[in-house]
Amino acid sequence: MALKTTNQKGWLFVIPVVILVAFNAVIPLMTVVNYSVQETFGNNLFFWQGIGWFEQVLNSERFQSSLGRQITFTSIILLIEIPLGIAIALAMPRKGAGVSVCLVLMALPLLIPWNVVGSMWTIFALPEIGLLGKGLNALGFDYNFTRQPLSAWFTVILMDVWHWTSLVVLLAYAGLVSIPDAYYQAAKIDGAGRWAIFRFIQLPKMKRVLTIAILLRFMDSFMIYTEPFVLTGGGPGNTTTFLSIDLVKTALGQFDLGPAAAMSLIYFLIVLAVSWVFYTLMMKDEVE
Amino acid sequence: MRRYTWLVPTLYIIFLMLPIYWLLNMSFKTTNEILGTFSLWPREFTLENYRTIFTDSTWYNGYFNSMKYVVLNMVISVSVALPAAYAFSRYRFLGDKHLFFWLLTNRMAPPAVFALPFFQLYSAVGLFDTPLAVALAHALFNIPLAVWILEGFMSGIPRELDDTAYVDGYSFPRFFFKIFIPTIASGIGVAAFFTFMFSWVELLLAKTLTSVAAKPIAAIMTKTASTSGYELGLLAAAGVLTIIPGAFVIYFVRNYIAKGFAMGRV
Incomplete structure (x- = not known):
């Protein structure tokens, strides 16, 4: 990293960014904080409520089960996508025309609007007309994602793997191509096996990009809304109602401003806390 | 083992392309065909869906x-x-x-x-x-x-x-x-x-x-x-x-x- 000089002029350069982001972040966030501590009976009349909404949300079974589902979902996603992404990146060609073809085709799912991803998977997985649904039923599985919780979970997870594994692949691949050939030659001279090369050369060199991949996948899967909403609408029942779906139902559907705001803040703080841990770990490595 | 590594990205890309192909397939079918029959490619090929989008x-x-x-x-x-x-x-x-x-x-x-x-x-x-x-x-x-x-x-x-x-x-x-x-x-x-x-x-x-x-x-x-x-x-x-x-x-x-x-x- 280049040596930095102390120069307060730096502030001039960041002013436009600060203004724009503050407009978008501080005002809405204060609105949310405002709602979270007040009770309203309409007509723009507000009463001080204190931490009542927070207690109510944290103690409600509904929030707890949404949070539980969210944690389960995110854990499964990370456990599948990170190893799978690494494996695919390791198997990708390093040079030649194949690289471009792989990169372009793999990046394609990343650029499809999220609700189109949902619609596409609905069409793909419906038992009557979808290739996946029809195929699984023909193979003897009793599969119907609109009625069975297990099928719904399977479909939501498969959809997310389809949608986001490429991001992990691209990041891991970037880490791999940045390893100089000399490392591999040295490993060859030492007689290192395939596993040793992975464990002691490739994995450490990928550590940085993998932290970014895990961070991004954690944040985005924890905030997931559109794809499962279009695919299952949170159902059957509430079995795929993740935090964001629950929140939008409370805020825009039932217009319960207080509980929704309290829930928003709790939600945001969870993402923030976990991300902060990742970020600190990442920055610690950078300094070393 | 090295010889078969190309299989991994290939299979992955096929997996990525399947739902996209299915969407493409559906877009060339009439509503009747979608609901009536199950086919891997459009039997009554139509551009009607695209025409609707480009004219409306x-x-x-x-x-x-x-x-x-x-x-x-x-x-x-x-x-x-x-x-x-x-x-x-x-x-x-x-x-x-x-x-x-x-x-x-x-x-x-x-x-x-x-x-x-x-x-x-x-x-x-x-x-x-x-x-x-x-x-x-x-x-x-x-x-x-x-x-x-x-x-x-x-x-x-x-x-x-x-x-x-x-x-x-x-x-x-x-x-x-x-x-x-x-x-x-x-x-x-x-x-x-x-x-x-x-x-x-x-x-x-x-x-x-x-x-x-x-x-x-x-x-x-x-x-x-x-x-x-x-x-x-x-x-x-x-x-x-x-x-x-x-x-x-x-x-x-x-x-x-x-x-x-x-x-x-x-």
Whole structure:
């Protein structure tokens, strides 16, 4: 990293960014904080409520089960996508025309609007007309994602793997191509096996990009809304109602401003806390 | 074992292409055929679904609306992120680390949290239902991302470049636009790609901040799916058309991306 000089002029350069982001972040966030501590009976009349909404949300079974589902979902996603992404990146060609073809085709799912991803998977997985649904039923599985919780979970997870594994692949691949050939030659001279090369050369060199991949996948899967909403609408029942779906139902559907705001803040703080841990770990490595 | 490694990416790509193929397949079928028979390719090939989209203004305007705010957002995000990223990579100033982390926290804010306050805020300032509202709202998560990416690229460029330019008598703006920006062109490409991507795919905020005039294509699709029964063929055709801009963008920036990723940031 280049040596930095102390120069307060730096502030001039960041002013436009600060203004724009503050407009978008501080005002809405204060609105949310405002709602979270007040009770309203309409007509723009507000009463001080204190931490009542927070207690109510944290103690409600509904929030707890949404949070539980969210944690389960995110854990499964990370456990599948990170190893799978690494494996695919390791198997990708390093040079030649194949690289471009792989990169372009793999990046394609990343650029499809999220609700189109949902619609596409609905069409793909419906038992009557979808290739996946029809195929699984023909193979003897009793599969119907609109009625069975297990099928719904399977479909939501498969959809997310389809949608986001490429991001992990691209990041891991970037880490791999940045390893100089000399490392591999040295490993060859030492007689290192395939596993040793992975464990002691490739994995450490990928550590940085993998932290970014895990961070991004954690944040985005924890905030997931559109794809499962279009695919299952949170159902059957509430079995795929993740935090964001629950929140939008409370805020825009039932217009319960207080509980929704309290829930928003709790939600945001969870993402923030976990991300902060990742970020600190990442920055610690950078300094070393 | 080495000989079979090509199988892994190949199988993965086939897995990626299957749902896309199925969407394409459906888009060329009539509603009757979709609901009546199950076939791996369209038996009664029709372009009717696409014709509807290209002739009905509510449909094609949706594409224009989406493109408007995506491009606007890309321009805003990258142009304000450039000087900020420069400051973060070159200078040490009061609160710089905290500011950087605060910016990143906005990338971590669930859009669902901001949907309602954004609606109120943009209604209050009279921007509701304009492309600018969506572009500014998307700046919330795209500016931090752009700053983060660009800072990574800039830190990879030695300070000597700046110093040499000053010795040669370049003023700061001239140095910045004539020398520095061309040097990090690939970084700008990567940042532009990612801001495009996240603005193009986001729907919750875009839908919340628009009603009629600036409604994005993705929101029109959701509405069609829920109101006019189940016009799956039409929905599939609209879906196929939303994939095309993304595919174009990836194709044009593919070399930058490979290069950009190689620098280890994003």
